Amino acid sequence: MALTGDQFLVKEINKTVVLEAIRQHSPISRAVVCKITGLNKGTVSNLVNELIESHFVYETGPGESSGGRKPVILMLNSRAGFSIGINLKVHLISAILTDLQGTIIERIEVPLNTISQDDIYGHLKRTIQSLISKVPDSHYGVVGIGVAFPGTIDESGTILIAPTLKWKNVPLQKMLENDFSLPVVVNNEAKVGALGETEFGLGRDSTNMLYISIGHGIGASIMLNKELYRGQLGFSGEVGHTTFYIQGETCECGNVGCWQHYASVKPLLHQAAQIDGITEHLHRFGKTSPDMDVLVELAKEENKHVILLFESIGKNIGIGISNLVRILNPELVIIGGEMAAAEEWLIQPVTQMVKQRASLYYEKQLRILFSQLGDDAIFLGAASIAISQLFKKTRVTIN
Numbered sequence: 001m002a003l004t005g006d007q008f009l010v011k012e013i014n015k016t017v018v019l020e021a022i023r024q025h026s027p028i029s030r031a032v033v034c035k036i037t038g039l040n041k042g043t044v045s046n047l048v049n050e051l052i053e054s055h056f057v058y059e060t061g062p063g064e065s066s067g068g069r070k071p072v073i074l075m076l077n078s079r080a081g082f083s084i085g086i087n088l089k090v091h092l093i094s095a096i097l098t099d100l101q102g103t104i105i106e107r108i109e110v111p112l113n114t115i116s117q118d119d120i121y122g123h124l125k126r127t128i129q130s131l132i133s134k135v136p137d138s139h140y141g142v143v144g145i146g147v148a149f150p151g152t153i154d155e156s157g158t159i160l161i162a163p164t165l166k167w168k169n170v171p172l173q174k175m176l177e178n179d180f181s182l183p184v185v186v187n188n189e190a191k192v193g194a195l196g197e198t199e200f201g202l203g204r205d206s207t208n209m210l211y212i213s214i215g216h217g218i219g220a221s222i223m224l225n226k227e228l229y230r231g232q233l234g235f236s237g238e239v240g241h242t243t244f245y246i247q248g249e250t251c252e253c254g255n256v257g258c259w260q261h262y263a264s265v266k267p268l269l270h271q272a273a274q275i276d277g278i279t280e281h282l283h284r285f286g287k288t289s290p291d292m293d294v295l296v297e298l299a300k301e302e303n304k305h306v307i308l309l310f311e312s313i314g315k316n317i318g319i320g321i322s323n324l325v326r327i328l329n330p331e332l333v334i335i336g337g338e339m340a341a342a343e344e345w346l347i348q349p350v351t352q353m354v355k356q357r358a359s360l361y362y363e364k365q366l367r368i369l370f371s372q373l374g375d376d377a378i379f380l381g382a383a384s385i386a387i388s389q390l391f392k393k394t395r396v397t398i399n
């Protein structure tokens, strides 16, 4: 019997539901898959067989029985393929190789001391090649590449503008697809980080969430009813370029007094470089200029100047968050990106400002948390986007 278009679609949707049940609950028996999905025994059995044939699922020895024959157990074949996740930042390429369950197999970090597009692209290509060379034997090999990038990116993965790196109209997704003949997804780092948090981190159980990635810039991702709010052109969440100080400094984006000039890692490092005696401390850590690691170490040593600096940046972060909270009324705000490493010194000034300026929201239910995955959320999110592309290709969407 040939399936009509609608029947085919229903079947593919059911297959997705079955795969998702196995992915989330494996080891799992067919009977429990029926119970979770509400599908009948025959349907589940057929779909599971197809998933086994396509190597996504495998069977293993008998599980616990509630009486009668012991059931065969189904497992997600997390090593059917591998995914590459990349977090491209102003001064660093972080890259990982993961299996289909998001377990990190290999990790590479490449420091960048250039913002030249050609140089960075060269580093990026070599990083990807090096990860590809480390892929274990598997049915699908590398299934895709996900890249998180700090900038405004359109649906085709073209970087329209990236003020911090000074890139404009770069079709990065197309370039990587051409060079590697693999599915590639390039997306904004905050959007990717939010996916990482909802898939692997603090955002798993929340419905309305705001994820704010604070690195050298600030980007946000708005999850409404568990869906990413993209905006009319897909440019939502450019909160770092909202006006914070009307007489402030001119930003690379063309605006004046953008929030990220007062609340990101960039002003933090700039002001840290002017702290009395900072040069001696830098020598001690073998550095020539301050970075997040050094500042966190100095704060741990209770360096008063550094703690005060975190406090003042933290207040500016909190003021911006209170504005966003009043607009969006989320249940959860996750602060991620490089800045999340300074949670210990930021949490108090951030929450103090939100309490002062958006008290009703704060008292009622709002939670403000710092990402425990930090930057890992971003490249785990990138890897998981690449994985969901694979399932889309087989007409099954995992997310």
Ligand SMILES: [Zn+2]
Binding pocket: 240, 241, 242, 251, 252, 253, 254, 255, 258
């Ligand atoms: Zn700006």
